Amino acid sequence: MPRVAVVGSGLAGFTAYQTLRRALEPGEIAVFGTEADPAGAWRVRAGAIRQQEMRSESDGHCLPTTFPGLAFGSVRSRRSLRPLLESVLDRYHPTVDEFLSHVARLRERSGWDESLVARRIERVQAVDGGFELDGDRFQHVLLAPGHPGLNVPEGLRGDPRVVHSYEPHDYAPSVTVVGAGLAAATEWLNALAAGAEVVSVRRHEPERRPLNVPRQYFSRRGLASFHRLTPRERVERIRILTAPSYPKGAQWDEPLERAAREGRFRVEPALNGSAQVICATGFRRGFRSDALLARLAADHDLETEDNWLVLDPDSTVPRLTDETRTLAVAGAPAQWAFPAADTLAGARYAAHRFLERIKACRTR
């Protein structure tokens, strides 16, 4: 039986698996999940908002190292050096198709299907020298449960006009888009392109920045000060860093300005009588929204702060990690350790630390 387990077969678990494969054979890793295609859930969401290219830049891939990124592959497939030049200038965004091909190639060559155990893990129980996952014992476990579900504002639940942006949908003649992040911005343009009249409802003006979290928070330079914050300060900092945002650029601004001049796009403080309401309001947040994490915290009386499981800077659960065993968290629930944990670079961060722990383990 493998001694290392990854709980979750989405992109965060998949990225972690690629890192683990640097040191372990497929037979030494068990991946628990109900979806064999690691991009399955993401593919549906990207398709729903008609996403054409990735927001992430050169680091937005599932490989264990930052080099080579997807730009090299794009150079070959597009027969142009432009992707490489764009990568150097932080302007390269792989297309969704390129990213999905990359995932498919990695899945095939990494032994992912060999390690996959098609089962949903309901409970993680700490035992002496490891963890029991619904009866199976592992020494080192990485939890990558993914987003706990789509977030629909309380007052809109049950409204027949409402669809979440990440659910497949078409566009009515008049559309209200709730939210102000990248998904919302994408939906504004989609609905306008479909000929709809669009109303944006948002509580705050969106931030305009290239990545969802400023770049220095992707490295120890910004993380060191982040990790020094008190728990309350850290909660507030995460709230600020994860506020809705989308990149600057004419490809966003020009269609909106044109539509505003034509009277087809406007911002309003509250819902009106649109035929369709699209909630571009992201995902439910916090460990309590995830049954596995909520049970884990309750069973082991783990330290929490606000909606967050308190994690060590290396993304491990402090009370359940020592020299002989590791319990780490990757993906959105790990933003306590790494503010951009819900990105592929964030998944890689948790995976790198997890592998370091495994390598350093005396009883490995």
Place this chain on the structure above:
Amino acid sequence: VSYTLRGRAETRLAALVPVLLGACVLSSALRHWWPVELVALMAAVGLFLDLEVWHRLLPYQPAWATVPLGAVELGALMAIVYGFGLHAPLWPAIALFATGWLTSVVLAQIGLPLLRLGYAEDGGELGRVGAVAAVAVVLAFAGSAATYVVRLPPVVHLSAGVHQGPLVIKQREVLQGDRGAVVRGGIVVAHDDVQIKNVTVIGGTNGITVDGVRNTVLDGVTVQGPKLDGIHVRLAGVVIRNCTVDMLGNRLGQGIDISFNMDMGMSMVEGCTIVGGQQGITTHSSMTDIMGNRVSRTTGEAIAVDEMSMGMASHNTVRDALGVGLYCGDRSMCMFDHNTVVGTRSDAGSGIRTRRGIAVLANFQAEVSLWQNTLVANPVALGAVFNSTFRTTSEPGW
């Protein structure tokens, strides 16, 4: 990458290791220290900018920024090289810098991320690899310094008093003359890397003979009464500084004759005083700079750059020469600037038209560039014969 301070320094040092090792190999192959000196300077400039400037200015450093940052570092490096007079050939030095820059780019963007999984997340910090790189750099520089010290030639003191020559030097050494040290019968330099300082030589076939060796330095030597030349250099690279050569009464010998050393690189004669002799300073098939010397009472030419030589004569003073003051002959290329030629006398007895007291003579397809020379009381200021040319330049140098 968003580098941490430590990450910047460790990445810099790691990238420096292969360049430094290359510079050490290059130094030993070229038998010059400039590659190691240049890399040491690159390290100092780079680390200073990393710690004091780049870290403050750049919370995040995109890949493209390595180009302007490299250009700034190259500019700072060149300013220091010129400011402190480090003798490094321009293009090889730039090539070495470019190699170092390219190595650092390849390492930071490709090598180190592949070597160390968390390279970008750790802000460029390398852990144990960083410490090893720092130790390697320190050891390489310390080894170079130790090698330099060990390779310094032994100093041999020549005591005051008269020593019977000829003295033949067959090992690398610094022959340091005490005050009043005299060698009678001449000195022959027969080994590379010999320095002779503050020694007086009297008589001998040639006062000092340097033949077929490299890196000879003659500093503060005095030569009197040789049968042929005062300082006679053949197929050898030399630097002659602050010498005195007395050739009075010797109508056929040359004060300093440097010939056939074109493949030995630049030689130099600087700050010497030569009196008498046929030619005061002469070069044949040579690249020699002749700077700040005083030559007088010669019977042929005071300073002659001859036989396809390339040379610069600058800030020299020539007085009372018979026939010709400055001479550039036989397809040589000469740069004469800031020289003073006073009182050249006509050699009427020779019956040769080109010896009628010409301050500057170009002969047989020679090319002379002139800039700000002072020619006073000479029968003829300039003369060009047999397809030779003069050119007045707007700036000194080639």
